């Protein structure tokens with residue numbers, strides 16, 4: 001049991017009904033999880049308002065209600081605490097409950113449309129190689145000092161985060177690296193966390209279903225930097241149009257990295273091949289097996305973060321040289337007959353364009369490039385025609401198929417995509433709704449040395465159709481089909 005007074009430390013309180021001098025069990029923001037003597041924090045959500053579950057929470061044993069609006073009927077023996085913003089209060093309560101774990105380790109957060117999973121994973125692997133115990137919170141997985149926990153969100157809720165960071169501290173972790181999504185920032189899922197370093201990759205078209213306008217989307221990302229304290233360092237990408245904007249109003253120390261202009265951390269691609277790149281960072285050369293200009297940029301951010309965290313530059317570059325691809329990020333393999341298959345998580349127009357540009361830069365002109373791509377349902381619809389346009393323009397053949405239709409009609413999503421194809425490229429497109437069939441057709445049509453890009457799902461091991469998830473892995477299916485088809 002914990003003292004409510006201690007949990008409320010630093011929470012900005014507007015009104016209290018009944019005493020706070022009590023002991024409580026746990027904190028919950030979901031009434032369905034309430035147990036005896038818990039604190040229920042009522043949060044206004046995207047679909048429902050948590051305030052409508054206050055009575056339910058009390059009936060299940062909640063002893064304390066934290067809310068923005070006091071209920072009209074007060075239950076005797078229950079303590080009500082009115083606050084201005086429940087999500088911020090929840091963040092502070094969560095930090096207090098778990099004894100402020102992010103003050104006991106160095107936390108690095110990375111935000112941006114693309115590159116968060118790649119950079120945080122590389123940071124985790126780099127610092128592990130450098131001999132530190134670390135934690136990672138990413139779209140693919142959560143890892144605490146080598147032990148993996150499946151991940152449900154890119155940025156989990158603030159109770160889960162604090163619980164995990166406490167576990168990381170208890171296990172002796174020195175560093176934690178986490179992805180900070182725009183949803184996470186907007187919903188205050190990172191409220192109260194103490195970031196030592198905050199990184200920005202880039203901002204391009206995505207999530208307009210949620211943020212409505214690009215300006216709102218930029219503002220959401222920028223809030224992460226606006227809220228940093230003086231003691232933090234913010235590192236941003238000078239190559240991105242909005243890289244400087246991100247740091248405009250931050251109190252943190254500002255650093256920039258860039259491949260194209262001058263910056264605190266300056267990088268350059270010396271050589272670019274199918275099996276890697278020779279890079280130069282701050283006048284020091286090294287080899288990486290990662291490919292693509294976007295990965296040079298990701299690596300530069302990683303280098304910048306390590307530098308801010310006072311790691312030796314040479315040791316860092318040596319370790320970076322040994323790191324391979326992140327799962328489902330430009331994951332490539334050759335089939336028996338010599339077809340190159342690349343599985344990549346590009347699920348935004350910008351990511352798809354970058355991946356296709358990378359392939360274009362390193363391939364010879366003779367072989368065919370076949371792109372298999374779809375767009376997720378219940379997500380930003382405006383990216384659909386753009387992704388179809390890019391795929392058809394930059395490939396010899398683009399096969400449009402399903403990604404995760406979720407609750408949407410797969411055919412409808414494909415129709416939204418096809419609108420984007422320019423008239424002169426129609427004849428290089430096919431529509432095959434079933435993703436496995438689409439991959440099969442690509443493999444059947446490919447000849448030795450041809451390249452097949454399977455985009456959009458990367459590491460994912462499921463496909464969600466009509467709200468039902470079944471096992472599905474692009475890598476597994478492509479490997480299996482190329483064997484069956486003797487390709």
Ligand SMILES: CC(=O)N[C@H]1[C@@H](OP(=O)(O)OP(=O)(O)OC[C@H]2O[C@@H](n3ccc(=O)[nH]c3=O)[C@H](O)[C@@H]2O)O[C@H](CO)[C@@H](O)[C@@H]1O[C@H](C)C(=O)N[C@@H](C)C(=O)N[C@H](CCC(=O)O)C(=O)O
Nearest residue numbers: 029030031043045046047048050053153154155157181183
């Ligand atoms: C759209 C969105 O982001 N929704 C998130 C949000 O849920 P919500 O606001 O819809 O919650 P709600 O259902 O309206 O409920 C409001 C409140 O009432 C409570 N409640 C609800 C029902 C009940 O019976 N009792 C009760 O107490 C809920 O616990 C909640 O506190 O808050 C929840 C708790 O933190 C999240 O799990 C949920 O993520 C949903 C599942 C989701 O799919 N989110 C995606 C879009 C997302 O967040 N993606 C980003 C990545 C984006 C990127 O790749 O860049 C991520 O960080 O993962």
Ligand SMILES: Nc1ncnc2c1ncn2[C@@H]1O[C@H](COP(=O)(O)OP(=O)(O)OP(=O)(O)O)[C@@H](O)[C@H]1O
Nearest residue numbers: 113114115116117118139154294329344345346351
């Ligand atoms: N710095 C970058 N700039 C542009 N595209 C990138 C960059 N890094 C990776 N990509 C592309 O974006 C895809 C997704 O990369 P990654 O998973 O690292 O991004 P993310 O920001 O974590 O995405 P999510 O929002 O889904 O969590 C990659 O598969 C690659 O195609």
Ligand SMILES: N[C@H](CCC[C@H](N)C(=O)O)C(=O)O
Nearest residue numbers: 347375376379403404456457
């Ligand atoms: N984090 C991203 C992932 C999209 C991946 C794609 N495969 C899809 O399902 O739309 C999102 O939730 O928008």
Ligand SMILES: [Mg+2]
Nearest residue numbers: 116117139154
């Ligand atoms: Mg991610």
